[in-house]
Amino acid sequence: MTHILDTLGLRTAVEADALTAGAKTFVPVHAGTHDLPVGTLLDALAEDPSLLPPRTGHLGNWEDIAAGRAGPMDFNTAICGGGHGYPLIYGFTRTEADTEGGDEAYQPGSLIDQGKRHVLPLHTWDGTRFVRRDRSAPLFCPLVQAEVDGRLVPLVDLHRQRMEALPGYRFRHWATALTDRAELVTDMLTLLLEQAAAQGRNQAFAELISQAVRADGEVARCRVRPEGSGYLLEDQHYPSARALAEAVMATVHALVDPxxxxxxxxxxxxxxxxxxxxxxxxxxxxxxxxxxxxxxGPPERPFITHLHWGARAMAGCPPRRHGYLTRRSTVRSLRAVTDPLVEHFEAARPVAFVLLPAQTFMLCPPSTSPRDVELMAGLFARLRAAGPAAAHETTLRWLDGQAELLSPYLRGRFAGGSGVPADGAVREPAVPVEPDGFRALTFRQACGAVAAFEEVLG
Incomplete structure (x- = not known):
């Protein structure tokens, strides 16, 4: 699939020669740092029906996202509802709580529909039975049961059933992709753990196992270290690398068959x-x-080209705000994981990871706000005239005179720390609209514009 890199003009950026030669095993490229027109990417995806980049959303409330009335989360609607990607659900998140660390965007510990939030009674295991928990601490979603109509239902199943009832959305689950190839993933993790033990550095284990969860659903960072022929996870002993790898897979299986x-x-x-x-x-x-x-099937050769829609944390809005995936420290860790897998497994090849900023679509107003569509088209005309490097400053100047003309809904998309609205306001279903000139913007321009909106309206 390396031809997609030629179409997108990114072959040099991903260091294709180094990946082909095996000199590098993982190279991330952020589309938001390149003058790749949005339309060029969307046309390329439309021309190859087998290629569909994942949009890694979280377990939680998708009803208002699918209805196009989810405020800052509407980029999911544009990508997944518009056929530019599919929702790949990541379930290793935590319920929202009174303290930090929970998922405030998708709020999996509640049900939200038409802007109304119903807080679920949550239960976790206390060693002998499931007991009601308060909201003082975030809880690891795979280990939580919710009380619905007087009975306990796995929180994962509750949200999965609601998501699967949404028309037009092809939800896939990250955990299912792993359990479908559980033997391969377990073998890979076993090898990585053995190599981490041989390296003798704590960071090598943290690159594989970042946290540990107690049976009551509370999660914390952890220390893994070799102990004889086995391993200690804090003070919990596992007799071998494979036993520890299988324990890692246990929590993955909890998302598939809770x-x-x-x-x-x-x-x-x-x-x-x-x-x-x-x-x-x-x-x-x-x-x-x-x-x-x-x-x-067999992996792409000479290397894998993976396209992926990342949101605020993963992709950010460069150059003003970078996401975690392209940080130097993250890239070092990713290569430390990929290097031995490419060396030892036929199923693994070097990776060109093309990161697509999902927040680009925050610039597309809902169909219920035609005035916003007209105003944004005017901004895009200015951006195209100013050139890619001037996008941020051009947008700041435009907002200085135009921000108050935009609808409260569109302005609210850029408020800091906001997720699916739960304010009780009734909003009509909508679809995101691409204003004239949107597809002519480059991803670099779009990221500069979004960053300006966040700076002024956040």
Missing amino acids: AAFFARLPGLPPLLPVMSLQLTNVLFALLDMHHPDAPP
């Missing part, structure tokens, strides 16, 4: 390891999640 996991819970260790985000990002590419309908 009822079976809860039935096993009394016999599981009281502390379970949680797969790191670094390893997760590598597996996005190695397990071909950009071809969601393709059966498992």
Whole structure:
């Protein structure tokens, strides 16, 4: 699939020669730092129906997202509802709580529909039974049950059933992609753990297992270290690298078949390891999640080109605000994970990770705000005239005179820390509209514009 790089003009940026030669095994490229027209990408995706980049959304409330009335989360509507990507649900998140650390964007500990939030009673295991929990601490979603109509339902199942009832959305689940190839993933993790032990550095383990979760659903950073022929996760002993790898997969299986996991819970260790985000990002590419309908097969050669829609944390809005994936420290960790996998597994090849900024679509107003569509088209005309490098400053000047003319809904998209609205306001269903000139913008221009909106309206 390397021809897509020629279409997008990114072959040099991904260091294709180094990937082909195996000199590098992971090279991320952020479209937001390049003058790639948005329309060029969208046309390329439309021409290859087998290629569909994942948009990694979270387990939680998608009803108002699918209805186009989710405020700052409408970029999901534009991408997933518009056919430019598909919702790949990542479930290793935590319920919203009175303290920091929970998922305030998708609010998985509640049900939100038409702007109204119903807080769910949440229960976790106390060692003998499931007990009601308060909201003092975020809880790891795979280990939580919600009380619905007087009975306990796995929180994962509750949201999965609601998502699957939404028409037009092809939800896929990250955990299913891993469990479908559980033997391969377990083998990979076993090798990585053995190599981490041989390296003798704590960071090598943190690149694979970032946290540990207790049976009561509370998560914290953890220390993994070798102990004889086995491993210690804090003070929990695992007799081998494979035993520890299988324990990592236990929490992944909890997202796929939570009822079976809860039935096993009394016999599981009281502390379970949680797969790191670094390893997760590598597996996005190695397990071909950009071809969601393709059966498992040999990897792309000479290297894998993985396109991925990332949002605020992953992609950010360069150059004003960078996401985590392209940080030097993250790239070092990603290569440390990918290097041995490429060396030892036929199923692994070097990776060109093309990061697509989902926030680009925050510039597309809802169909219920035609005045916003007209105003944004005027901004885009100015941006095209000014050139890519001037996008941020041009947008700041435009906002100085035009911001108050935009609808409160569009302005509210850029408020800091906001997620699916739960203010009780009734909003009509809508679809995001691409104003004239939107597809002619480059991703660099779009990121500069979004950054300006956040600076002024956040």
